[in-house]
C-alpha cells in the first residue's frame with residue numbers, strides 16, 4: 363500500500379486531518395495524492411509533500427478516478443459529507459464507483475479507515491486482485 367489518495371469534503375476535513383495526524387508515522391513513507399484543498403491541509407499537517415490535484419468541484423475527484431483506472435492508487439480514503447449537498451455530486455459518485463470497479467480499498471469514514479490501517483494485510487504489502495476487463499475492452503473497440 364504505497365500510494366494513498368485522500369479526499370475530504372469541507373464538513374469532514376477536520377475529522378480527516380485529526381485522523382491523519384493520529385497516524386502520522388504510518389503516512390511518512392507513503393506517497394499521498396489529494397484533491398486541492400485537502401492536499402494543502404494534509405501537507406501542512408504532516409509536514410510532507412502531497413500531490414495536490416484540482417479542487418474537488420473543479421475536477422479533482424475525476425483526476426483521482428483517472429489515477430485509479432491507471433492502477434496508480436492503492437487505497438482511497440474519502441471522507442465525503444453525507445449531510446451536505448455538493449455541486450459536483452456526480453463526480454463524487456463516479457470516484458467511489460471507480461474505486462469499486464478497480465477493487466481499491468475505500469474508507470468513507472473513520473471507523474473503516476481505522477480497520478484498513480490496522481489490518482494485518484497492510485503489513486504484508488497486500489496485493490489486491492486487479493480485475494481483468496480485457497473482454498470489456500475488446501467489446502468497446504469492436
Ligand SMILES: O=C(CO)COP(=O)(O)O
Nearest residue numbers: 397398399400417418419
Ligand atoms: O470536493 C472535494 C471532494 O469531492 C474535495 O475537494 P477539496 O479537497 O479541494 O476541498
